[in-house]
Amino acid sequence: MKKILLIEDNPDMRENTAETLELAGYSVVTAENGRRGVEEAKKQVPDLILCDIMMPELDGYGVLHMLGRNPATAEIPFIFLSAKAERGDVRKGMELGADDYLTKPFEENELLNAVETRMKRSDLFRKGFDRGSSGFGVFLEQARGIDVLKDIGNGRKNRQFYKKDVLFHEGDEMRQVPYIISGKVRTFMVNNDGKEFVTGLHGEGDFVGYMGLLESGLATETAEAMEDTTVSLIPREDLLALLYKDRDVSIQFIKMLAHNVKEKEQHLLQLAYASVRQRVAQALLRIHSRFAGKNDEDLGVRISRDDLAAIVGTATESLIRCLSDLKDEGLIATQGRDIHIIDHNSLLKLASR
Amino acid sequence: MKKILLIEDNPDMRENTAETLELAGYSVVTAENGRRGVEEAKKQVPDLILCDIMMPELDGYGVLHMLGRNPATAEIPFIFLSAKAERGDVRKGMELGADDYLTKPFEENELLNAVETRMKRSDLFRKGFDRGSSGFGVFLEQARGIDVLKDIGNGRKNRQFYKKDVLFHEGDEMRQVPYIISGKVRTFMVNNDGKEFVTGLHGEGDFVGYMGLLESGLATETAEAMEDTTVSLIPREDLLALLYKDRDVSIQFIKMLAHNVKEKEQHLLQLAYASVRQRVAQALLRIHSRFAGKNDEDLGVRISRDDLAAIVGTATESLIRCLSDLKDEGLIATQGRDIHIIDHNSLLKLASR
């Protein structure tokens, strides 16, 4: 059950509001002044905070300010309750970062609407949407339920790509972002000798190339279908509007990108000093956990040796030699182009030695 | 001169408001309904938009929605003007992403305050703050002028680190973020053989390690002073509050991070397939442009060979051999530990071959 913290000094007002919320199925914690409110917020970490502005001890934006300084409470949706006379103050509050405000006296359904809207949105971002692009797909799935975001996903143009078709080239202007409905796509960069380096593998539910969109509006890499793939093309504007207009989305993006940077840095470290053997092990595990995590145990990964080599960053022959070794040692098995991981632990040990 | 677009159907209201703004030194463009407003916004790209809600042709949030779909106009600060009766609608507008609202009738100074606040903030983000961490320092400098951000930079604890001192270790909890006042700091990761790989060089005006803060709250790398360095320790809460509470800051961060990811990807490509020679050339140019861009021509970079090797991702001896070669070929010159770039062009050609 969702927990709401209500900070309000007027006893009648407090009782009434709390009752309304409880009837609507929320668990309500109350505080009779700002200081107690902050204490409760830190102790209880509620899902949403309703807060009066004019209060003894510590006023409303005192509360907001205090909570904003603590990461644990900074992300809690915060709604001001303000009497009409405090109109100018509300503006100040919004600037401080409140999510919404309600002018007293308010209707029951005004209150519940505001609360529910915020809850729904906040919910969305608690779940998933952290681990790289895969979570981002889930995010969009959920986003459809939300009013503000409902446009995304409508007015789509679906499109089919066959194996080896190019979705977009490095340097293309990103007028839309492909969202993968089925199939697999790899993104890669090409160096001056024409060698490819794979920067990402994308499956069902992933966006492709949004990084370029954010960075410069131009694709930073080439995207190519690894098998027959159906994508939906989301207009650039929709994604940008979502990003620019919604604080929560922005913050999730920041976390996601920061995570991405960290991963790339680790990859750099690996590439700099690890042997091909270690890098192959690492790459196998990555791909495995990315794509084969659905079935039971014996999960094969089907990938061309050339592609795998481009992921590891080595020559195809070196890669194959390494695979042969691993096969001889019983860590993996191959069936045609499929690669099965037999000894997950040893592989892991090898990868991080 | 700052340009403001005023969208308002009531002629009196429009005249009065425009006059007030013009007296305050703004250039004002007016539109008498929503549709014309959108057209003007696209054509003129003003610095700020004031918009009535109830209008013929296209209402206020129709306007906001339209503008939100276009990247060029999505970032323009948007302030609603609403009559009291439209109270419920304003909330809806805020959810759609407006930056502020003014309830009619409003005082002159209410209007000007709201406009000025938004302008100031928007200004901040137009300038710089794009290119990696260096711009971020500038950003903070400017941020001091802004009300909402004034806390950051106050209550600082300055601290002195000597050469080789460690600011924080990989895995440390980031309770504060160092902001470099003078000196140089390198951040690096260590692989399992104990080899270091430098992920970043930071100078005056840079933040160090904010990536870890964003990602998990733990440092993802170790930071060490390369020379005697004075830093100011910004409390984590201040930086996070800034980020969480301000839309503009969030968006700038997203761009910065996306840029960062792109750079790392290019670095990966390089590391995967380029020879030590090419990587050395690249690294020299990077460091040069990062640190030596201040004086005139003959700008030496002072860096230990070990550090340089850790940046390139190679053994110290290999690096030195390569430097010797470059010196013989007349591309660079050395004076003690300083490295001077002689033939910038050839080096560039070498780096990107």
Add this chain to the structure above:
DNA sequence: CGACCTATTGATCGGACTCAAGGTTGGTGG
């Protein structure tokens, strides 16, 4: 001036790249 640290050069060795030449697989058309 001596101890210590950093830079440089030399010699050796191994991993990984390249080129070359068979095998396999899968798809296509007769």
Add this chain to the structure above:
DNA sequence: CCACCAACCTTGAGTCCGATCAATAGGTCG
């Protein structure tokens, strides 16, 4: 249904780049 072609996979041999170990030169700081 089979034969053939093309693309892909695999193995071998030779070569070279870069890591490592070792030793010497140069600078710096007490």
